[in-house]
Amino acid sequence: MTRHVLxxxxxxxxxxxxxxRHYHLHESASDFGDGAPADVEAVVTNGSIGLSAAQMDRLPRLRVICSMGAGTENIDIxxxxxxxxxxxxxxxxNAATVADHAIGLALAVARGLRSLGNRLARGEAWASLRAPRASLNKSRVGIIGLGQIGRMVAERAAACGADIGYHNPSPKPGAPGTYYADPLELARNSDFLFACCPGGPRTRHLLNREMFQALGPGGVVVNVARGSVLKTDDLLEALRAGQLAGAGLDVLExxxxxxAALLAELTGMDNVVLTPHISGRSPAAILVQLDMMLESLEDGLAGRPPRYAVRPSAPA
Incomplete structure (x- = not known):
């Protein structure tokens, strides 16, 4: 029997x-309208795009929704x-790959790995570009969200000789570094601030004007969470005014x-490094995601409880 996956x-x-290789795969835009095949039994999506109840109702045989990553914030669970x-x-x-990317963004911004090469190419004098630049060693690293990704960022930063602080809804047993109940207090005590938290209403615009002011003109912000976590207008304002040292962004609102105007401004700033939401993409991570997704599809379509099933959250 052929199973149809969208x-x-x-x-x-x-x-x-x-x-x-295992299913009849239908590829579609995020808004598939009324043209979705009626025999689709499973949907592959992610936390950013998600799947609404109205979209589910257009698929009368739908039995399984698989999120490609950990995020599910825009799936109506x-x-x-x-x-x-x-x-x-x-x-x-893909937690390890995201953590690697986050550290790479932080170093690229702080050490000028993009801007210095470009300035040399423009003919600026070698000696004029050799001012000391910040690094993770002897720095204070703040992490918002100490899930698997946040812990791995902490491990990597600590290996570079950084002091670790973190904010989470509650302290994590055995967590590295210092817990800050107030994210603003974490920002005040950080040189690098990493967003590694889930998306959704609770974290929307958590990185905002107040946070950037608390981080200060020597601070670097890195977002590998969701675009909604960072208020773009406030970031641009801080960067234009020199109130931040720079930003590394893998996600945008x-x-x-x-x-186009936003991209032009961000990519035109020497102290911003931008990547197109690829922090979780590596050959190794994709193979692990494939194995987990195929297992979930097989179990869900066979009527067995999938190992990676997501339950509805309790009311707040």
Whole structure:
């Protein structure tokens, strides 16, 4: 029996081909309208694009929703549960890759790995560019969100000789560094501030004008969480005014098609390093995601409880 799977997001070739070897894969834009095949039994999406209850209702045979990563913030999990649809994710599959990328962004901004090469290419004098630059060694690193990614960022930063602080809804047993109940207090005590938290309403615009002022003109902010976590207008204001040393951004509030003017301004700043939401993409991470997704699809379509099922949250 042929099983039909619909993806609402662009998939890396290895992931797409891996799913297509086992299922009839339909590829579609995020808003698939009324043209979705009626025999689709599973949807592959991610936390950023998600899947609404209205979209679920257009798929009468839908039984499984698989999020490609750990995030599920824009999937209506309660709506899926009410319809008897299983939601799964891939917790931790790409955590190490995201943590590597986060450290890379921080160093690229602080050490000028992009800007110095460009300035040399423009003919600026070698000697004029050799001013000392900040590094992770002997720095204070603040981490917002101490899940798997946050812990791995902490491990990598500590290995570079940084002091670690973190903010989380509550202290984590055995966590490295100092716990800050107030994120503003964490920012005041950080040179580098990493966002590694989930997206969604609770963290929307957590990185804002107040946080940037608390971090200060020597501070570097790195966002590998969700674009919604950082208030873009406030970041631009801080960067224009010299109130931050720089920013490393793998995610933006409007993706995958950010406003052209925003991209032009960010990419024109020597103290900003921008990547197109690729922090979790490595060959190794994609293979792990594929294995987890195929297991979830097989179990969910067979009526077995998937190991990586996501339950609806309790009311706040």
């Amino acid at each position: 993806t609402t997001i662009p998939l890396p070739p290895a992931l797409r081909d891996g799913i297509a 309660a709506g899926a549960h009410a319809r008897g649809i299983v939601v799964t994710n891939a917790p931790g599959a 409007e993706e995958p098609e950010p406003p």
